[in-house]
Amino acid sequence: MHPHHSPDCNCYEVDSQTKQKQLLIALLLVGGFAIVELTVGLSIHSLALLAESGHLVSDCLALLLALLATRITQSPPTWGWLGVNEVAIKENHSVETWAALINGLGLVVVALLIAWEAVSRLQIDAVEIASKPMLITAIVGLVVNGINISLLHQGSDHDLNLRGAFLHVVADALGAIGVIVAAIAITIWHWSWADGAISLVISGLIIVSAIPLINQSWKTLQAIAP
Numbered sequence: 013m014h015p016h017h018s019p020d021c022n023c024y025e026v027d028s029q030t031k032q033k034q035l036l037i038a039l040l041l042v043g044g045f046a047i048v049e050l051t052v053g054l055s056i057h058s059l060a061l062l063a064e065s066g067h068l069v070s071d072c073l074a075l076l077l078a079l080l081a082t083r084i085t086q087s088p089p090t091w092g093w094l095g096v097n098e099v100a101i102k103e104n105h106s107v108e109t110w111a112a113l114i115n116g117l118g119l120v121v122v123a124l125l126i127a128w129e130a131v132s133r134l135q136i137d138a139v140e141i142a143s144k145p146m147l148i149t150a151i152v153g154l155v156v157n158g159i160n161i162s163l164l165h166q167g168s169d170h171d172l173n174l175r176g177a178f179l180h181v182v183a184d185a186l187g188a189i190g191v192i193v194a195a196i197a198i199t200i201w202h203w204s205w206a207d208g209a210i211s212l213v214i215s216g217l218i219i220v221s222a223i224p225l226i227n228q229s230w231k232t233l234q235a236i237a238p
Contacts, residue, residue, distance in 0.1 A: 031171070031174060035078050038163055045156045046065050046068035046071075046072060053065055057142075059207050060150075060187075060214070062129075063211045064214070067183065113229035115176035123222070129211065134212075153191070164181060165178060187217075190210040190211075
């Protein structure tokens, strides 16, 4: 099956097989680059890169959760009675909505951890950071996130589970841009504090992106509750 246009909105509905493929590719890209960012972040003492790598790890869990939820709902049981089919569809929708809600809450937790570490970093003496490897890694990260954004955007307008995964990679892209800005500030003006400051900004952006998802997921769960 292929994505098809929904007559009720200006968006495209994505079938289960396509959605699983989207999520799996994104999971592999994010997981691979998380290792790269962690390695570089540890070697050059960059909190912003370490924060981003931690966010990527949380994204791996979020993408895996979204993938499993999609897999579970791939083949809803049908026994020929309309009432039974409605119950099955309702349960499947609930599974994916719960996955979206958990992903949203996970984003908030990660953001708070990043903010805590950033504040701690700003209160201690500046740490020397190799800005060029930081900049190169962040640029590569932005490219990877750009691929994932393009991949997951299709169908995210109406699918809460897919939107949760999509918002994770958007937050990653914002984080990568923040790291690029910090690396440039450190290179040109030697502002080592920019590493921690940008991490705070990243955490704020993550929370802002997560709140609408949490709110809509919760309302949807209340609406489909028996």
